[in-house]
Amino acid sequence: MAGITSTALGGIVVLAALLLYRYISHWRTNYKIALTTGFPVFYSPIAQIWKIWKMGHDPFREAGSDTFVLATPSGNMLWSSDDTVIRGLFEQHPKVDAPVEFLKFWNVWGPTIASVQGAEWKVHRKAVTAGFGPAMNHTVWKETLSQTQKLATHWTEDHQAIVPVVRYWTSRLALHIICNGFFGMKVEWNADNQKSLPTGHKIALDAALPKFIENLAVFVTVPTALLSRLPVKKFRDTYENFTEITTYLDEFRAKVLNNVEAVPAKKSKTILESVVLSEVSEKNPLAKESVLGNIFFTLLAGHETTGGTLGFIYLLMAIYPDHQKQLQKQLDDQLGDRSPENWSLEKDYPILKQGLLGAIQKEVLYFYNPASFMMRKTLSPVTLVDSNNKAHQIPENTLTLINNAGAARNPKTWKRSKISKERRNALSDSPALDFDPDRWLDEKDQRLANWTAFGAGGRVCPGKEFANIELTAAMATLFKLYSLELVVVKENDETDDMAWKRTRDQAIRMFYDDMEANITIGVHKDIPIRIVERVV
Numbered sequence: 001m002a003g004i005t006s007t008a009l010g011g012i013v014v015l016a017a018l019l020l021y022r023y024i025s026h027w028r029t030n031y032k033i034a035l036t037t038g039f040p041v042f043y044s045p046i047a048q049i050w051k052i053w054k055m056g057h058d059p060f061r062e063a064g065s066d067t068f069v070l071a072t073p074s075g076n077m078l079w080s081s082d083d084t085v086i087r088g089l090f091e092q093h094p095k096v097d098a099p100v101e102f103l104k105f106w107n108v109w110g111p112t113i114a115s116v117q118g119a120e121w122k123v124h125r126k127a128v129t130a131g132f133g134p135a136m137n138h139t140v141w142k143e144t145l146s147q148t149q150k151l152a153t154h155w156t157e158d159h160q161a162i163v164p165v166v167r168y169w170t171s172r173l174a175l176h177i178i179c180n181g182f183f184g185m186k187v188e189w190n191a192d193n194q195k196s197l198p199t200g201h202k203i204a205l206d207a208a209l210p211k212f213i214e215n216l217a218v219f220v221t222v223p224t225a226l227l228s229r230l231p232v233k234k235f236r237d238t239y240e241n242f243t244e245i246t247t248y249l250d251e252f253r254a255k256v257l258n259n260v261e262a263v264p265a266k267k268s269k270t271i272l273e274s275v276v277l278s279e280v281s282e283k284n285p286l287a288k289e290s291v292l293g294n295i296f297f298t299l300l301a302g303h304e305t306t307g308g309t310l311g312f313i314y315l316l317m318a319i320y321p322d323h324q325k326q327l328q329k330q331l332d333d334q335l336g337d338r339s340p341e342n343w344s345l346e347k348d349y350p351i352l353k354q355g356l357l358g359a360i361q362k363e364v365l366y367f368y369n370p371a372s373f374m375m376r377k378t379l380s381p382v383t384l385v386d387s388n389n390k391a392h393q394i395p396e397n398t399l400t401l402i403n404n405a406g407a408a409r410n411p412k413t414w415k416r417s418k419i420s421k422e423r424r425n426a427l428s429d430s431p432a433l434d435f436d437p438d439r440w441l442d443e444k445d446q447r448l449a450n451w452t453a454f455g456a457g458g459r460v461c462p463g464k465e466f467a468n469i470e471l472t473a474a475m476a477t478l479f480k481l482y483s484l485e486l487v488v489v490k491e492n493d494e495t496d497d498m499a500w501k502r503t504r505d506q507a508i509r510m511f512y513d514d515m516e517a518n519i520t521i522g523v524h525k526d527i528p529i530r531i532v533e534r535v536v
């Protein structure tokens with residue numbers, strides 16, 4: 001008996017040694033391949049991608065290079081915070097494309113634009129993008145002007161003008177706008193949406209979507225059969241929201257299909273119509289699951305990003321009242337005493353975008369880009385040129401990590417404000433300390449010429465104009481008619497000024513300490529603000 005055991009044990013030891021040898025030799029082979037790129041190479045068992053926003057440019061400073069390769073046993077991963085390299089990665093699509101094997105979690109109903117490559121991606125892309133255009137831009141402009149005024153009234157009347165978590169509301173605002181653009185739905189701010197539910201529904205669409213998105217990780221990791229059966233509230237809720245959304249999407253789809261012959265002749269289609277139309281196309285029709293999936297993905301990509309960005313903008317304007325006043329003065333000059341109903345997309349939007357309002361948007365998208373990183377993969381060998389004009393040969397099958405957070409805090413392109421070391425340390429060296437929209441108004445400064453918040457090349461964000469129009473209209477409406485202030489509560493024998501500075505510094509610190517990365521980044525804790533009507 002003891003003999004058999006020791007033989008078995010010996011076998012296990014030999015097998016383990018063989019596996020370890022294979023593991024190490026894969027690792028060494030990958031390391032040698034990585035060296036051919038000409039970038040510094042490091043051995044790494046795993047990449048700590050969950051910490052990326054907080055780490056900022058630190059990994060690159062420690063590596064002594066803005067681009068490096070992590071050689072891992074299962075393959076190599078190139079990390080870059082060099083915006084010339086990042087541009088190159090975007091623009092070399094389709095040779096460099098999304099690594100679909102890591103993006104399957106987007107397939108809630110079926111494959112979507114975000115989780116496919118090559119010829120299949122072209123079909124999805126055509127279906128999704130046909131609905132973006134001048135008609136949609138007008139809808140977004142008008143709906144944002146109207147919804148933002150309604151939100152401000154809702155804050156003032158129903159919340160005694162105090163708003164604890166701004167991001168929650170700006171996400172809702174973006175959801176209301178996109179639901180109008182996609183489905184022609186008018187979502188109101190009072191709780192009546194839940195009372196006047198369409199037949200057959202228990203939850204309103206604008207309530208089910210955010211809850212489902214919040215629990216997307218649960219949905220992706222727990223099998224659907226268990227979600228509906230296990231006695232865990234989170235599982236049951238996730239399943240209920242999923243089935244509600246499926247029914248809504250099915251109903252929207254059926255409505256278009258019922259009258260599908262009329263759609264091709266329409267001069268401008270909604271995104272819903274163009275996606276559904278692709279299901280009945282003779283050439284490469286999309287499956288029903290992909291139709292539902294693409295509508296969901298575009299809804300998600302379109303409101304989480306824009307809502308989150310607007311949340312940062314509103315908060316930063318409360319933290320920096322001087323910038324807010326400067327913006328309001330410029331808005332008064334640009335828009336005069338016309339009311340929002342009379343602002344025009346053709347005339348006012350380009351002027352607003354070129355001024356301080358556009359600069360604030362860029363500054364926020366730069367530091368608080370909704371995606372702290374993006375993944376790509378080289379599908380064939382490519383040449384990448386870095387910001388020192390040096391060419392690097394990157395082998396096929398190299399995963400690449402476009403590190404937006406690192407690129408934004410790269411000292412080569414980022415001019416920091418003059419702030420003492422002590423103050424930086426006390427406020428966690430939060431990027432909110434360096435908030436400086438004016439950097440985008442200096443035309444001679446070309447440091448950030450390569451930077452892009454929306455990607456570039458074939459896979460560039462199709463919602464770029466949608467987002468820019470929405471952010472512009474939501475900022476102009478709010479700051480033309482109202483001001484935002486941090487809510488200051490005095491402690492002990494503090495003077496007004498001391499209490500304000502303490503509150504402001506606490507908010508700046510929270511912009512680093514409490515930043516969380518989920519699907520997008522956000523400060524999810526309370527930073528209460530007050531809305532005050534302007535007397536102009």
Ligand code: HEM
Nearest residue numbers: 113114301302305306453454455456459460461463466467
């Ligand atoms: C501040 C707002 C937004 C930002 C920063 C943003 C950024 C991005 C980025 C960086 C990409 C990836 C590009 C690439 O892989 O090269 C992307 C893709 C995408 N975005 Fe946006 N986006 C925003 C708003 C929107 C909106 C409003 C919509 C729709 C209404 C939208 C729909 C999409 C879709 C469908 C894709 C996938 C494109 C593809 O893979 O071909 N986005 N976005």
